Amino acid sequence: MAPKDVDYSLYLVTDNTPAILGDRDLVSVVQAAVQGGATIVQLRDKTSDTGDLVRIAKELHQVTKPAGVPLLINDRVDVALASGVEGVHIGQDDLDYKTTRKILGPEAIIGVTANSLEEALIAARDGADYLGLGAVFATPTKENTKSIPGTAGIQHILTRLAEEKLDVKTVGIGGINAKNAQRVLYQSASATKKLDGIAVVSAIMAAENPEEAAEDLEMLIKIPPPFAKSIAKSALTLSDIQTKVPAIIAKVAAKKPLCHNMTNLVVQNFAANVALAVGCSPIMSNNGLEAADLAALGGSLVINMGTTTTDMRANHLTALAAYNAVGGPAIFDPVGAGATQERRNGVKALMAGGYFDIIKGNENEIRTVSGAAGVKQHGVDSGTSQLSREERIALVKTTAQREKNVILMTGATDFISDGERTFAVSNGHELLGEITGSGCTLGTTIAGIVAVERKDKLLGALAGVLMYEIAAERAAKRGDVKGPGTFVPAFIDELYNIRQESVAGDGSWAQAAKVEIV
Ligand code: 3NM
Secondary structure (H helix, E strand, C coil): CCHHHCCCCEEEECCCCHHHHCCCCHHHHHHHHHHHCCCEEEECCCCCCHHHHHHHHHHHHHHHHHHCCCEEEECCHHHHHHHCCCEEEECCCCCCHHHHHHHHCCCCEEEEEECCHHHHHHHHHHCCCEEEEECCCCCCCCCCCCCCCHHHHHHHHHHHHHHCCCCCEEEEECCCCCCCHHHHHHHHCCCCCCCCEEEECHHHHCCCCHHHHHHHHHHHCCCCCHHHCCCCCCCCCHHHHHHHHHHHHHHHHHHCCEEEEECCCCCHHHHHHHHHHHCCEEEECCCHHHHHHHHCCCCEEEEECCCCCHHHHHHHHHHHHHHHHHCCCEEEECCCCCCCHHHHHHHHHHHHHCCCCEEEECHHHHHHHHCCCCCCCCCCCCCCCCCCHHHHHHHHHHHHHHHCCEEEECCCCEEEECCCCEEEECCCCHHHHHCCCHHHHHHHHHHHHHCCCCCCHHHHHHHHHHHHHHHHHHHHHCCCCCCHHHHHHHHHHHHHHHHHHHHCCCCHHHHHCCEEEC
16 A cells, blocks of 8 residues: 555554553453544564564464454564564654665655654655654653644644645554543644544543444544534624624523532532523533533533632533534633643633533733743733733634634623634623623623524623623712622622513614624
């Protein structure tokens, strides 16, 4: 098989260590995986003697060759030659690519591990057939991985390879399994290049039934993840927004969607009241084990990272996986993301652990989400802005493009983008900054609305921002509001009033929207 015709979609890397293989027979496990759909196999064995390696390679080849599945040997060009297999996979510390090619000839399949952009560019320019890009996620299978670029890092490498017109095949490796395979392929893809496959060790080698595990993965990687199904990015004018938003609010009131809040202990009561006023049915559950049952009810999830703990993070990840599995909208509110190392770690873990349809935060929080270095946030407050208006617009847009979601950066002017459409919203009132939980409960509002407005999540989020901020403006104007204390109940009343007006077909409240297309 010519190297260019190889199917890299489900790349199995073997592992004979007891922690992964157990007491099973390597050849039988690989045979099952090939039957299940593995499209290419690499023999990775760091301990066996050369003679044994050649014997194992020949045995594996008897299984892979009749199935038309190429077999490669990790590191060992001599073993590849002696066993007559289709090629090798070399790491950065092994024999270099050019020498390997000279030894094995033009027909051999030669892949190279690349843990950074530089390594990827060099290997691709040298002419490698494919690159193993990783580690996508931290993995106990290979603890000494040099870096963990994540899906965002892989996407950057793919973009640069395409820019340089380097037509090399690519597979992602590291921590990939049936739970995240679709998301890895979806979120790592750039507009110009996507991964040709996923490479797995434990997801197949350690599976109770390797054939079924391979079958499962083979099926999953052919279809987009559930949360990627409904993306509609039609252009929106201000007048479209003013017409559509009240209709969305009326629909929310009619459907009363479940809004699952995993939120901090400061705002739980306030968030539940806001959700009710908006027209949702709130449930405040920080127990991840309840999430699968709740996700099945068709609502949405908001994960608010305030007052976080390690236990809570595990619950957040369990819940996120449950909503991702059914395509239920998940909103991330990375409260205080830039304030402490623990919270920065929390942001990384949550973003690596699942997909968020919408991420909402103030400037420092969104900068942290984007991976910016040196963000210093004073507590959970928004603090003074470090970025110009143009920089904020660029940040929401590029982060949304990268994450393939909606990014909302709140501030005196809010910026919201889905990577293609970007809006500035300058509604709201300064009293929102004088009460606790105003950012958090905006997250709740948006979550409730996108539970219903699933097709156009940017429009759903925009509806949430406008309802929330216009309610604040209306409340602040009321004669009974004397300050932050009296503002809170008036604000809840105005959310309720806006909902009732929308239900009655009166959308005139949305005329107050100050939205600019940017
Ligand atoms: N190479 P699992 S990560 C062999 O980053 C290997 O280059 C990696 O194992 C890299 O699928 C890795 O069990 C191990 O997470 C992948």
